[in-house]
Amino acid sequence: MSKLTELQTKRAKIWQQAKDFLDEKHQESDVLSTEDNTTYEKMEADVVSLGKEIDRLTKQIELDNQLKQPTSQHxxxxxxxxxxxxxxxxxxxxxxxxxxxxxxxxxx
Structure with a gap:
């Protein structure tokens, strides 16, 4: 599996865990505790950082493909x-x- 696909899968998994965590905590109480808020914010930050890394890899792949194109017509x-x-x-x-x-x- 490529690095890009791995990162996308990991980001989707973390985001699903964050949503499940938030749903679970909201069933217990309407307001998150300080520890729960910190945990959720860390999960959210991980999702954002993985998204940035995915964007970097996507741009890198696009640039590689552009640079592989021939510079003149044969x-x-x-x-x-x-x-x-x-x-x-x-x-x-x-x-x-x-x-x-x-x-x-x-x-x-």
Whole structure:
């Protein structure tokens, strides 16, 4: 189980315990005693601190995922091939130039 899932489970468990504790104490009396109030506040503080840690881990995961993204697009297309299998006429222009049949062009 991942650290994030563990923290979320732990936070949910502590929060449920805090609610159950509060319900139990309210059945006994309408007002919490000093010790019970301290106990509940500690449980509540644990829930809040776990929530902050969960937020930190979530942001860290998001940043890691952003930084793993490629910084540029890679080439995915092939040059067009004509009927004779020549790539956009480059080869044909080269050989015509070599034979002296064509002027120098900026084919490449």
């Amino acid at each position: 080439l995915t297309t092939n040059p067009a091939i004509d009927k004779q299998g020549l790539v956009n006429g480059y080869s044909q222009d080269f050989w015509n130039l070599m034979r002296g049949q064509a002027p120098v062009t900026n084919a490449l």
